[in-house]
Amino acid sequence: MAGLELLSEQGFRLDGRRAGELRQLRARMGVFAQADGSAYLEQGNTKALAVVYGPHELRGSRGKAPHAQALVNCQYSMATFSTAERKRRPHGDRASAEMSLHLKQTFEAALLTRLFPRSQIDIYVQILQADGGNYCAAVNAATLALLDAGIPMRDYVCACSAGFLEDTALADLNYVEEAAGGPQLALALLPQAQHIALLELNARLHQDHLPRVLDAATQACRHLHALLDRVVREHLRDAAALLGK
């Protein structure tokens, strides 16, 4: 980490943000016509596209489908040109299979799947440009796409990453901060009830520090919730204006 000062003495990060500050978020809902729900989301330089189909009849093998609730089917893929090094496989490798599983588990916690027994909900996420926080951007984009599709959910799902560096908790890490190798936590939160849908920490961190990092991530998620909510309300206002002529 030497030579690359991730946090300046004045408390600024490489891209000029403060410790708890999010990257700029831009999002649009309903970008595609033929899908049931779709959304495009940019978090800084990370660009994600989410498309939702369903609920529809079960496809493929019915053997593993749950009886009393809808099957949530997720696929996460990264465009071959999304990273600095060209990716050989856009999906199907271990990292994206794990990511697909995480997405599935996250949304099973938030969707009211019991309302649609014997049916299937497809969530497809494509990362077009990756600059850290891919999981978080995927979750946030998928939330907007699910809302666009009108599928009932307990709450928004907001996801944000947080790291810990020089005794400071940093929110919404970019690629350089992720690659530096410090402890990193990904949190998916149902913000109204403050329920945690998914929490992942893959590095050593003293347990005394965990509350602070978790707190930073929670704050960021709540902030994201306000931003996503604004996007949804603006989209609905525009849609209503079009319908009402």
Place this chain on the structure above:
Amino acid sequence: MAAAGGFRTVEPLEYYRRFLKENCRPDGRELGEFRTTTVNVGSITTADGSALVKLGNTTVICGIKAEFAVPPVDSSNKGYIVPNVDLPLLCSSRFRPGPPGEEAQAASQFMADVIENSQVVMKEDLCIVDGKLAWVLYCDMICLDYDGNLLDACMCAFLAALKNVQLPAVSINEETGLAEVNLKEKTPLTIRKEPVAASFILFDSLLIVDPTAEEEDLATGTVTIVTDEEGKLCAVHKPGGSTLTGAKLQDCISRAVTRHKEVKKLLDKLIKSKKAK
């Protein structure tokens, strides 16, 4: 409205014929009219060149990444261009999970053939050191929204992305023999030919331009014509289906030539506005 929707589902052919009788199509277009085309270049900063093309609802994004490779043994002064068309699950509910389907593979091969035959970029231009080092251009086209006429959208996205490519200067260090990349000095590619595709469907002996997915499903045959900026043919693709007279094929070609002018105007305007910034 609801009755019309039901009629459309139950009798799609009859529904469509009624529109054609009035010389228009369900989406309000005339038979020879393309959908609104929009192009956006350079939106993906991790790629060396990128473009997003919308043809009505059909959306294709093309990202080009350049890598080093050893030139092929039989032609040591050439680089490579590797096109790939991807139809992911998210673009339409008609595709099934698994390895790339026939349509995606056929489209990839069609793109490769056109690139090879039209010589849009001379492969010799991609050579850095004879027999040692050359560029590989990986051109990945991802369909984000599938609503028919994939080939036209892919070709347009490919051309726009190619025009957007900036390759860094490479020099060979005399002492170590290793390549050194100068990221500050970037040059665009020399584009020799500008192939643009125009696709048609055959329906009841009528030629209909730029089909939507719905129209493609109803059609009995398709024709794709690729022309360059001088109006020369680069490819004529008619994969079976109902037959076509020579006169009709001439109609297709002349329409393809006018389409080329439309697309070229659009791309030129875009490049000019990029340069002005």
